Amino acid sequence: MRFFRFAIASLLGLGFAVQYVHAQPAPPVEWPGKLIKLVVPFAAGGSTDLIARQIAQDLGERLKTSVIVDNRPGAGGTVGSEWVAHQPADGNTILMGSVSTHAVAPSIYAKLPYDPVRDFTPLTAVATIPNVLVVRSELPATNLKEFVAQSRKAEANYSFASNGQGTSNHLAMELLKSATGLQAVHVPYKGSGPALTDTVAGHVTSMMDVVMTAYPYIKSGKLRPLAVTSSSRSAMLPDVPTVAEAGYPGFEATVWFGLFAPPRMQPELASRLSRELIAVIHSKKMSDYLMQQGAQSSGIAPTEFSKLIREDIVKWSKVAQSAGIHPE
Numbered sequence: 001m002r003f004f005r006f007a008i009a010s011l012l013g014l015g016f017a018v019q020y021v022h023a024q025p026a027p028p029v030e031w032p033g034k035l036i037k038l039v040v041p042f043a044a045g046g047s048t049d050l051i052a053r054q055i056a057q058d059l060g061e062r063l064k065t066s067v068i069v070d071n072r073p074g075a076g077g078t079v080g081s082e083w084v085a086h087q088p089a090d091g092n093t094i095l096m097g098s099v100s101t102h103a104v105a106p107s108i109y110a111k112l113p114y115d116p117v118r119d120f121t122p123l124t125a126v127a128t129i130p131n132v133l134v135v136r137s138e139l140p141a142t143n144l145k146e147f148v149a150q151s152r153k154a155e156a157n158y159s160f161a162s163n164g165q166g167t168s169n170h171l172a173m174e175l176l177k178s179a180t181g182l183q184a185v186h187v188p189y190k191g192s193g194p195a196l197t198d199t200v201a202g203h204v205t206s207m208m209d210v211v212m213t214a215y216p217y218i219k220s221g222k223l224r225p226l227a228v229t230s231s232s233r234s235a236m237l238p239d240v241p242t243v244a245e246a247g248y249p250g251f252e253a254t255v256w257f258g259l260f261a262p263p264r265m266q267p268e269l270a271s272r273l274s275r276e277l278i279a280v281i282h283s284k285k286m287s288d289y290l291m292q293q294g295a296q297s298s299g300i301a302p303t304e305f306s307k308l309i310r311e312d313i314v315k316w317s318k319v320a321q322s323a324g325i326h327p328e
Contacts, residue, residue, distance in 0.1 A: 031063040031064070031065045031091065034065060034066065035065065035066050035067075035068065035092065036056075036059070036060070036063070036065060036066070036067040036068070036091070036092050036093070037067075037068055037070050037092065037093050037094070038052055038055065038056045038059075038067055038068065038069050038070065038094045038095075038096060039069075039070045039071075039072055039080050039083065039084050039093065039094065039095050039096065040052045040069055040070070040071050040072070040080065040096045041072055041073060041074075041077035041078070041079060041080025041081050041095070041096075041097070041101055042071070042073050042077055042080075042163060042164075042190075042191045042192070043071060043073040043190050043191025043192070043193050043194065044071050044191075044193065045191070045192065045193030045213075046163065046191045046192030046213055047129065047192060047209075047210040047212050047213045047255075047257075047293075048077075048096055048098055048257055049069065049071060049191075050212065050213070050293070051096070051126060051127065051257055051290070051293070051295070052069050052096040053069050054286065054289055055067075055096070055126065055259075055277070055280055055281075055286070056068065056069050058280045058283065058285065058286060059277065059280050062276055062279065062280060063276060073164075073190045073191050074164075074190060075109075075164065075165070075166070076100055076101070076104075076105060076108065076109075076163070076164040076165050076166035076167045076170070076188075077097070077098065077100050077101040077105070077163075077164065077166075077167060078101065078105055078109065078112065078113060078114070078166070080095070081095060081097060081101045081102075081105075081114060082113040082114050084120075084260065084261075084262055085113075085114040085119040085120060085262060085263065086262070087262045088262065089121065089261060089262040089263060089265035089266070089269075090269075091261070091265070091269050091272075091273055093261070093262060094123070094259055094260070094261055094273075095120070095259065095260040095261070096126075096257065096258075096259060097120075097257070097258050097259070097260050098168065098255065098256065098257050098258065099168045099255050099256050099257075099312060099316075100163070100164075100166065100167040100168040100169075100255075101116070102116040102258070102260075102312075102313075103116070103168075103309060103312035103313050103315070103316050104166060104167065104168050104170075104171050104316045104320075105166050106313055107166075107171070107313075107316050107317045107319075107320035107321075107325065107327065108165065108166030108170075108171070108320065108325065108327060108328070109166060109327055109328065110327035110328055116309060116313065117306070117309065117310065117313075118263065119262075119263050120260040120261065120262065121260060121261040121262065121263060121264070121265040121270050121302075122258065122260055122302045122305045122306045122309065123258075123259040123260060123261055123270065123273055123274045123277055123302060123305070124259055124274055124277050124278050124281065124298070124299055124300060124302060124305055125256055125257070125258040125259075125298040125299070125300050125304075125305045125308060126256075126257040126258055126259060126281055126290075126297070126298055126299070127256065127257055127281075127290050127295040127296055127297050127298050128254050128255065128256045128295065128296050129210045129211060129212060129254065129255050129256075129257075129293070129294055129295040129296070130210070130211055130228045130229050130230030130234050130254050130255070130294070131168075131169055131172055131208045131209060131210055131211070131228065131229040131230075131253055131254070132208070132209065132210075132211050132214050132218070132225050132227070132228045132229070132234070132237060132240065133147075133173075133176070133206065133207075133208045133225065133227050133229070133243075134199065134206065134207055134208075134209065134214050134217070134218065134223040134224060134225050134226070135147060135205060135206045135223065135224050135226060136199060136200065136202050136205065136206070136223065136224075137221060137222055137223060137224050138202070139205065139224065141224075141226070142224070143226060143227075143241075143246060144180070144226045144227045144241075144243065144246035144247065144248070145246065145247050147182070147206070147226055148180045148181060148182045151182050151184055152181065152183050156183065157185075158182075158183060158184040158185070158205040158206065159184055159185045159186070159187050159204045159205050159206070160173050160184045160185070160186060160187065160204060160206045160207055161187050161188075161189055161195035161196070161198055161199050161204040161206070161207040162186060162188050162189065162195060162207070162208075163188075163189060163190075163191055163192050163195060163209075164188050164189060164190060164191070165186075165188045167188075168253070168255050169192075169207070169208045169209055169210075169255075170186065170188065171253075171316060171319060171320060171323070171325065172208050172229060172253035173186070173208045174186075174319075174320075174323040174325055175251070175253055175322075175323055176208065176229075176243065176248075176251065176253075177323070178322060178323040178324075179243075179248050179250075180248055184205060187203075187204050192209055192210075192213050193213075195207055195209070196209060196213065196214065196217060196223075199223065200217055200222045200223060208229070208253075210255050210294075210295075211228065211234050211236050211237060211293070211294035211295075212236075212293035212294050215236055215237070215293075215294065218237070225237055225240045226240075226246070227240065227241055227242060227243045227245075227246045228240050228241070228242050228243070229242070229243055229251065229252060229253040229254060230242060230252060230254050231244070233245075234294050235291070235294065236293075236294035237294075256298070256308070256312075258305060258309075259277055261273060274301075274302050277299075278299045278300075278301075281297055281298065281299035282297070282299045
């Protein structure tokens with residue numbers, strides 16, 4: 001009888017132990033590579049670059065591997081994007097793309113060296129963020145309507161900087177010109193950093209850039225904000241009206257950032273990479289960081305992200321046509 005009781009207790013103990021083992025999370029599987037390259041197709045210092053560096057740090061910690069940011073700017077982000085499209089789909093190369101590289105570029109480049117849908121594996125959208133129209137501080141215009149009126153004067157010779165030909169802030173500014181009658185010549189740069197520097201220096205009159213990179217110059221008084229391009233005001237710039245509030249209803253042009261892998265990635269690997277990236281984006285650390293930069297975190301599923309890309313390609317194609325922009 002004593003032996004029977006001992007056997008029953010042993011079996012129960014074994015059962016609890018088995019349940020305990022099954023309840024424990026499986027140890028993380030090492031990433032199939034010693035290094036992950038996160039390609040940013042824009043110059044260092046811009047909004048895409050800043051967000052990518054935070055993601056690289058957090059993703060490296062999750063996967064217990066090194067994640068480095070590789071800046072490959074040029075041609076509105078298409079140089080770096082094309083490079084990623086031709087890399088092995090082994091999980092060790094990721095692209096930090098944007099609305100510029102995957103939704104606007106097809107409307108700008110007649111011979112785009114990649115297909116934004118076919119040549120990439122969408123992983124997740126990172127965040128959305130509004131643009132803000134800024135002008136050099138010594139300009140007399142204090143609001144958008146004054147700026148538009150002054151630009152029409154023969155002696156004005158107004159210009160606007162952008163991150164490059166075909167980038168989202170280029171097309172957003174062209175849309176603003178079409179909506180308001182603003183007169184300004186486009187001056188493309190290789191990224192937000194040099195474009196903002198020349199705007200501050202007075203080499204160009206204005207620029208439309210995402211809030212996060214323009215904010216330090218606004219805060220220091222080096223640039224004056226006239227309007228934000230979202231449907232509601234930015235939490236970082238609560239005193240700056242939207243373009244709609246400034247007298248041009250219906251205008252909206254926000255930016256999104258997203259992560260892509262090369263095409264034809266194995267579904268299991270793509271799913272794992274997507275899950276890890278979404279976990280990074282949904283973390284409190286990353287959400288707080290994005291909020292501090294005036295951005296709204298996303299972290300949507302690949303299928304939803306793919307739908308967003310396709311819809312925005314159509315949207316920006318219509319914008320380009322109405323603004324008289326033809327692929328070159």
